[in-house]
Amino acid sequence: MTIEPDFLDELGRFDAALNRQTTSLRQGDQQSPRVGEGLTFSDYRRYSPGDDTRLIDWKLFARTEEYFIKQYEEERSLTVHLLVDTSASMDYGEDETHKFEYAAKLALGFAYLTAEENNDFRYGTFLDRVNRIDTGRSNRGELLALIDQLNEVEPAGSADFESALEGYAQRIRSRSLVVVFSDYLADPEVVESGVAALARNDVDVLLVRVVAPTERDPGVVGDVLFADPESDRTRRSYFSGSLAETYQSRLDAHIDSVSNRVTALGADHVLVDTGADYFDSFASVWLK
Template sequence: MSSEQLVPKDWAGKLSRLSISTKSNLRGQHKGSHRSQRFGASLDFSDFREYSPGDDVRQIDWNVYARTDKYFIKRFLDEQEMRVHILLDTTKSMGDSLKWNFAKQLAASLGILVLQRDDRLSFSAVNEDKKPPFRRKGATYRKAFVQTISDIDEPAMTSTFTDNALPFLPKDSTVLFVITDCLESIESWERFLQKLPKFAGDIRILQVVTDEELAPSYGGDVQLEDIETLEQVNVSISTRVLESFHRERKEHQQRLELLCHKFGIKILQVNAHEGISHTMFQQLLRANWVQ
């Protein structure tokens, strides 16, 4: 898929109104578009304080000296960068064409937000090839990043996402986005989630679903196949079976959300059928994940 097919040509322009919102401490000493409450050498003036031996004499305000006959220096708010990592699930359960394209659009859109604010972006797709992550900073890399997302192979990993994701994570992220369908067992999610906080101060899971997953439309006698294990089972889809499915899915979701709350992790369920524009400009805004 080409980058033009993944996101519209004017998509970056539309996204320019948004930026990643976080209360997590910004990291690093590199210049970015965010202002910390530390004092440094940006162009944003904060206040004055009296000169002390060892201060940079270039910061003395001579106009203030002329009025007060005392030495005062200017203080400026420090500029720091946000470091954002995007982690993408490429297990076979993500392979539905609508779900997979939507997941890639999410990754591309979030990456564009980061790069156009001159923050540092890293991205990795959890797969068995152990490909090195994408690491760039600055708006000039937006096109290269979208192409990187476009070039990712179709989901083919048969081992579980939660058991393989940790080695793909850097340890210095401000914000970590995890794009997945959350279909692994609750036990495996608990093992994974309890380890995530050491990788980032602000962790957010984007749980990608489809209408068919939420409310299966098929009925009668069917043969179901686990897309990852290829295990097959014959099932007669009755009202009782569907009720059991909805009950178990609801229980899985509730337990997953409780685990996220326990470990201080945010989770947002996004439906591929509602489209990327709805997700970026309505859901993420309402959740205060972007501003």
């Protein structure tokens, strides 16, 4: 792995203050629609006996001769959980198009801007369970330490989305956003089950699917030996125009199946081409 920390500084050009409500949960200054004593004015209501008289708007009383209470939106902190797939299929792509490296950098971008907004992040890798690799500091020093750890990762094995996400859902104790970075090369029903476990825990979920350019279009013709990195199985095929079309159709169908299943659960799904400029991809995911 060759993730360099310089890219973090360039993320400063993205405006992290998205000012969205917690119910749609994206990063930045999150505000809850629940009314309470907070810092952001929401609305007025008429005074009722027993209300705190300190909340009466005396200027409004001077104009109307009626008592009104100020209501506020309760500001809430947000914990962003960033989970990156380390299965063997993520060890694909050359240089900057490498799927694991690209996904890890996207997750680091989320962590960076989350920390800039004084929210907490959690960073983990997973196969059949999530291995949390941060220490809970949510600062730049933490990010640099994470880069060092990620550069040592060698993707291997097979991901079990159901076990990993169900297990992690039990560890979440606060209102959260969980962002899962993977190629999702698994049974769509298994991915759906894992996301359902998170959604049941009152968690907002964003799935980021990384696809390398040569996965969408292998660009090969003739007698080709294909290898499954997670099972070591191989298959020799004559890869011609018709077979290429069938392959692409099946890949698109799989992408659509995963997307449709998780969006039905209230999650978001974003497809990212690792051949695209990193910052363009990051913006499309962050602003989703």
